[in-house]
Amino acid sequence: MNKRDIIPSDEELTAFIDGELTAEEAARIEAMVNEDQAVAERLEFLARANLPFEQAFAPLLSQAPREKLERMLAAIPAHESAKSAAAPASAGRRRFLGALAASLVAGIAIDRAVIGMGPRFSAKDENSEWRAVVADYISLYTPETLAGPVPAGDVQAAQLGAFDEKLGLSLSPQAVALPGIDFKRALLLQYDGKPLAQIAYLDPETGPMALCIVRSDAGPKAPDVESRKGMNVVYWSNGTHAFMLIGHAPADRMTAIADGVRGRMAA
Template structure:
C-alpha cells in the first residue's frame, strides 16, 4: 500500500483558509494538518497573513502584460466546485496568488498596500516577526522591479511627507539618502494595523535594498545584524520607532550604511 502523502501547496492551503475547497479536499488538508506539524505550522502562518490581494494588486494588474498573465493563469487548475460559481476572475485570493506568481516571473514591480499579521503587536514580536514579514516581501523585488529614473528631490520630499504624519517622523531626502545607492520610492504599508514605512533603493552593485520603520515602544536597542531570506539585516530602535535596513550587500557594508543613516533618521 502506498502511504506517501502529498503535501499541499500554499495555494491549496490558502484556498482551504478561504473555504474554496470541496468537502473532500478540505477533509484531506484537515487530516494532514492533524498528522503533520509542518503542514499545521504553514497553515497557521498563511492564516495570519490577511492580505487584501484584489485591492493591493489592482494597480499592478492594470500595468501587467495581460496576455502573458492570462496565458499563465489559464494553466492553473480550477476546482470543480468553483467552475459552476459566479466568482469573477481574480476575485479570490487563490487566483491572486497565481497572478502574483506570474507577475514575479514577468519581473513586475510588486507593492502590497498592506502587510498584516493577526498576532498582537507586542515587544517580543517587534524584535523578530515584523522583520521576517518584511524580509519575505523584500525578497520578491528584482532590480527590474526598481528600474527607472531616480525621483526628483521635490518628488522624494512629497513621498516622505506622507510618512511623517502617520509615523510621527521628520524625514527629508537628505536624511534618508544612502551613499552610492539610488532612492526609488517611499511607501506607506501596514503591519498588524500599524503604519509601516518602506523606503526602497536600488544598489547598482547588489540590487534592491530597503529601509523600513514602524512605531515601537520597546525602548532603545543598539544596532544588531541578522540574515533573512539570503539578505543581511541591520536593525535597531530608539524610544519611539524600530528600524531595519535590509539588502544583499555584504554584512560589513550594510552595517556601515546603517550607521550613517541611523544618526540622520529621528522622530
C-alpha cells in the same frame, strides 16, 4: 494513516483561511495548526499572501507584455476556462502562488501595500515578526521592480511627508539618502494595524534595498545583524521607533550604511 494525520495542502489551508471548510474539516486543520509547527508556519505564510494589492506597481503593470499573456490565456483548454468561470471568487486566492509565479516570469512584481495580520497568527516575538514579513515581500523585488528615474527632491520630500502624521516621524531626503544608492520611492504601508514606512532604493551593485520603520515602545536597542531570505538585515530601535535596513549587500557594507542613517536621524 489516519485522515487527521495527513498534512493539509495549500488549497485546504487557504480554504480554511477563507472559511470555506466544513466544521469537521476546519476542526482538523485547527488541531494540526496547534500541534504541528510546520503547518502553523505554512498557514501563517498563506495568511500573509491573502491580501489586497494596490497601486505600488502600477507603472510596471502598464508595461506588462499583454499580448504574450493573452496568447498564454488563449492556450488554456476551453473546459478549464469554463471551470474557472464557474468557481467562487474566493477560489482565486488558492491560485495566488501560481499567479504570482506567472507574474514574475512576465517581469511583473506585486507589492504588498497592506501587510497586516490578525492576532491569531501573530508571532511571540513581535519585533522579529515584522522583520520577517518585510523580508518576505522585499525578497520579491528585482532591479526591474525599481527601474525608472530617481524622483526629484521635492517629490521625495512629499512622499516622506506622509510619515509625519501617521508615524510621528519627520524625515528629509537628506536624512534617508544612502551614498551611491538611488532613492526610488517612499510608501506608507501597514503591519498588524500599525503604520509601516518603507523607503525603497536601488543599489547599482547589489540590487533592491529598503529602509523600513514602525512605531515601537520596546525601548532603545543597539544595531544587530541577521540574515533573512538570502538578504542581510541591520536592525535597531530608539525610544519610539524600530528600524531595519535590508538588502543583498555584504553585512559589513550594510552595517556601515545603517550607521550613516542612524547618525543623520539622530542629528
